[in-house]
Amino acid sequence: MANSRIGVVGSGPGGLHLGLFLQKHGVTTTLYSERTADQIRASKLPNTAIHWWNVRKREAELGVDHWEGGQIGNNIWVGLPDPLVIKGHFSAKSNIVDNRLYCATLLEDYIKRGGDVVYGAIQAEALVGLSEKHELVVISSGKGSLTELFPRIPEFSLTAPKRRLCTGIYRGITNPQPEYLGVNMVPGTGELYEMPFITFDGKHTALFFFVVPGGPWETVMATRYEDNPKKFNDTVLGIVSAHFPHIRERIRTSEFGLRSALDYLQGAITPTVRRAYAKLANGKHVVAIGDLHCTNDPLMGQGVGCATNGAFVVGQAILDDGLAFDERFCTLVEEKMWSWTRDATAWNNHMIQVPPAPNTVDLIIAAAKNQTLADAFCDNFAAPSKNWNALASLERSRNLLRVLGMDSPFTDAALASTAGAADSKRSVQ
Ligand SMILES: Cc1cc2nc3c(=O)[nH]c(=O)nc-3n(C[C@H](O)[C@H](O)[C@H](O)COP(=O)(O)OP(=O)(O)OC[C@H]3O[C@@H](n4cnc5c(N)ncnc54)[C@H](O)[C@@H]3O)c2cc1C
Structure with missing residues (x-):
């Protein structure tokens, strides 16, 4: 492990994309992987994550797009007495690869390219020691491990699962x-x-x-x-x-x-957002990416996009700003990661409401009648801030539908009511 600048804990999509990104750019890393590739292959299914085209672009950039895409669009079917059908096309294909196959293969890619791997789970007490071995330790250990280091942010977190x-x-x-x-x-x-x-x-x-x-x-x-x-x-x-x-x-x-x-x-899953960095007892900082930073309910399929975006943001920041991995470095990467993750989280938590928000209902009904809207809504699973732009307030949704020459009856009714006014101010609850 001589001269390994960056320690990366966790070999899920976030940790692997970061390890591969830094490796590609000549930065020495050590990946701390709980399991070997064969153990990952033999494990129980951990998720069924869709990789929209934003993730697949990163895979192509890292040379790990081993699996042909894939799906050319979303077929949204709403079970009403007269079912609504929305067929929206993607601008590039998505795919869904078994996470066990995906992570085992990317781990082997990293090793074949000369990457250093240490196997075994890292306990919180070991992090000070790791931080002394590396200039920076980045943790991508998912939603179930090492979470206690990173304070939960109540404003953006829910208190119970919605599904x-x-x-x-x-x-x-x-x-x-x-x-x-x-x-x-x-x-x-x-x-x-x-x-x-x-x-x-x-x-x-x-x-x-x-x-x-x-x-x-x-x-x-x-x-x-x-x-x-x-x-x-x-x-x-x-x-x-x-x-x-x-x-x-x-x-x-x-x-x-x-x-x-x-x-x-x-x-x-209880949707939870945490601070993306923590200070260890020795004064050094560790950075959290992926589900450790922000865990969403998978309804809108945003977790891998957030995790791999986090990997690229942190990786690029390491390339751009090697002066010190101090609090300033951490706050800058947190802000940049959050500018993507915030909207993915807000959109996801909006869509998960029961009953659905009035503007969600109007948008879905409108998309069933308007192919341009259907294509945009489905393609924007890979660009969640665009879908959040359309739904973040009742006024936005109503104005979007008016521009398209369409009615927004539920949104208009909500806007006219006191409850609707309260709704429009709500962010991610
Ligand atoms: C059922 C389900 C469906 C989903 N569907 C989608 C979807 O359609 N699209 C989408 O984008 N996202 C989806 N997600 C979310 C997505 O799977 C996660 O957001 C994504 O896997 C997060 O990647 P990660 O690298 O942060 O963490 P993880 O994938 O959880 O990886 C964490 C890694 O760290 C390792 N680890 C844990 N603790 C330690 C430790 N102490 N030391 C060393 N290693 C450790 C683990 O073994 C694991 O390899 C879904 C999730 C679930 C549960």
């Missing part, structure tokens, strides 16, 4: 052609993402249920696959059959089911 999550890889479904990402909504009940999903043996389908707590889809959270595979599979098929005929018609009943107990997860 319960159940995602997994299934057999017996034919993906739509051409490939669209299915974003299926049942207002008040939850959402189901249907995702063409690249895993170890090729392309399959992931189904991701976002369950409104206390609602009818809680049944999918009630059974663990390990305990009763048939009941679990029947529950999933039951929900799909009841709500989503356009998915049901592509399911081969006799083959349908979760691929294995390793290929799914159930859980919930």
Whole structure:
């Protein structure tokens, strides 16, 4: 580990993009990876993260775009008595690669290119020692580890999950052609993402249920696959059959089911924003990126975009400003990361409200009638500040729809009411 300037803790998307970025620019690094590539491959599915084109551009820049894209748009389906359908095209393809395959492969890329790796989990007490070995330590350990170092910011954090999550890889479904990402909504009940999903043996389908707590889809959270595979599979098929005929018609009943107990997860996330740096007992600073800095509910799929943006922001700052990795360095990178993450977080937390905000309803209804709006809304999953620009206040949404020559009945009603005025002032609650 001689002369390794930067220590990077964590080999998820954030840590790997930072390690690869610095390596590409000739900065010596040591990556502290909890697990080897083979251990990552053999682990339980940790997420089913979509990589929109903003992430795929970074992968191309780092030379790690190993998997062909992919999805050419979002197919948003809203389950009303007369279902709404929005088919929006992306300006560049997205894809979804099994995070285990993705991280194991990128870790091996980093090693093949000469990167230094130390295996094992880093405990908080070890950070002072690490900070003495490196000029700077950047931590990308995700939402569950080392969080106590970085104060939570209540103003931007929620206090409880807004959805319960159940995602997994299934057999017996034919993906739509051409490939669209299915974003299926049942207002008040939850959402189901249907995702063409690249895993170890090729392309399959992931189904991701976002369950409104206390609602009818809680049944999918009630059974663990390990305990009763048939009941679990029947529950999933039951929900799909009841709500989503356009998915049901592509399911081969006799083959349908979760691929294995390793290929799914159930859980919930409380959206949380933390300070992006901390001072250690020896006076040195450590920087947090990715989920450690900001964990969002995955509803709008913003986590990898935030994590890899954080990696590039910190990496570029290390290249541009090597004078000192002091508090000024940390505040500058925090501000720059936050300028992306703030809007991704605000948009996500706006979209997750139950019942949906009036301007969300109007925008979705309008997008079903206007292809330009549909394309922009779907493409902007990769540019979340643009979608937040359209939704951050009732006035903004109403004016956008007026420019497009469209009505905004729910927004207008909300604006006219006291509650609506309060809504328009609200930021991310
Ligand atoms: C079900 C689900 C679906 C999702 N869908 C999407 C989506 O569609 N699009 C999207 O952009 N995002 C999505 N996300 C979010 C996305 O997965 C995360 O935002 C992203 O993985 C964060 O990357 P990260 O590198 O910050 O952390 P992680 O991916 O959590 O990686 C952290 C790494 O650090 C390691 N580690 C932890 N503690 C230590 C320690 N003490 N020492 C050393 N190493 C440690 C872990 O082993 C892991 O390798 C989803 C998340 C979930 C749960």
